[in-house]
Amino acid sequence: MKRKTRTRFFLVSASVLAAVFLLGVLGLPPLGHYRGPYGDVVNALTVPERHVTDAVTLVNFDVRGFDTLGEEYILFTSVMAVALLLRRQRDEPRRRHRDHAPGRKGVEASDAVRVVSLVLSGILVTFGIYVVTHGQLTPGGGFQGGVILATAPLLMYVAGEFENFRRAVPRQLVHIAEALGACGYGLIGLATMAAGGAFLQNTLPFGTTGSIVSGGTIPLIDLSVGLEVSGGLAVLLIVYMEETLEHKEE
């Protein structure tokens, strides 16, 4: 197709899309004027009954806890599949990895980058733990905090070499974290069944609103999701980087 025809085709379809989109947006209720029933139900449940202050976490880990379990296992299986596909083959030599782009020399990180990364990595890990543990109180939770925890060690790679990153995030450890998180979620569900409730029914005492242990099973699920996501993403990063970086001749 010629460029002119392509542009014409794009303009026609873009104007149709814009018209339909505008029509849809104009039909929306104004922000803050919610009409459906579910939001009101969740609002009535969040602080008065479950004693948590973040409605999103309540929905994710309590109201639709079973769906989140499925989502967690989607992540778990995809990480496992990637790790399986990119595993070290038997005839592949065991060599150290070198950060080196083909066709050009690698540049050493400057002192400024090193210092900033060093300072930031500690802060980021603390922030990640904060986001995971305060899931039921403030925005965030196991997923967001887990991703922050997994990406924080990347700063060590930015400041130094891949080996620094590998030493900071031992592969065995992240595999254990991922497995613990994945099976923890299911075990919490089974425990609530053993306590006489339904699978993942919030049967623990809800505690005081605003406390770090409030919300019954929510903080426990939050923690297991945090472990699973941080471990899974760290496995993904390690595997991808090992695959990409060049091997250094010993």
Add this chain to the structure above:
Amino acid sequence: MLPLIQAMVLLFVAAGAAVVALTRDPVAQALVVSFYGLLLAILFFVFQAPDVSLSQIVIGAVALPLMILLALTKIKKQEHEKKD
């Protein structure tokens, strides 16, 4: 005040998306898409969805560009090896 900020952020996001699409070099595009991810995070934030905003920052601004860069490195390496 809030509707004005929302309208501004929406315009920025629209412009940012166009910039991402118009950037032709894949490596530059990976960096541009990272900034676009930050714009989206601000959009979610001003529309009162801080949870989504946090996910967007870590996935859209950090993890996605990293994956793109790693994939580009791998492709370039393969092309380099083919040439040799």
